[in-house]
Amino acid sequence: QRQLVALLGHLTGPDFGGNISTRIALPDGDPVDDETNPIKQAFRTGEVVTGVEMLASSASGIQVPVLVSAAPVREGDGPVVAVVAVFRDIAGLKEASRLKDEFVSVV
16 A cells, blocks of 8 residues: 555545546556546456556656556456556666667667
8 A cells, every 4th residue: 555655645535536547647648538547447348457558646746657457346247346456667667678778779
């Protein structure tokens, strides 16, 4: 839970507003909608969504590149009642890729 709060800030209270879409964006910074939000997509379709690159924003506005995966939770064989989401911080991977590209361009 500490990592989630560090990444997205508190997801309760007056600063949050109850909508996770306010804390994630597309890789180019554009806002997500119901079609591009992996959490809402998993809830809507009932299918697992894996490895969607996004930007996570804390309440203070710091953006971190993440991979988002989301899986529906069902009551038995019934409808989707919740979604479990995993956010993987990929800032280190993005920096390594940038350095590799820079090295290759110099060579």
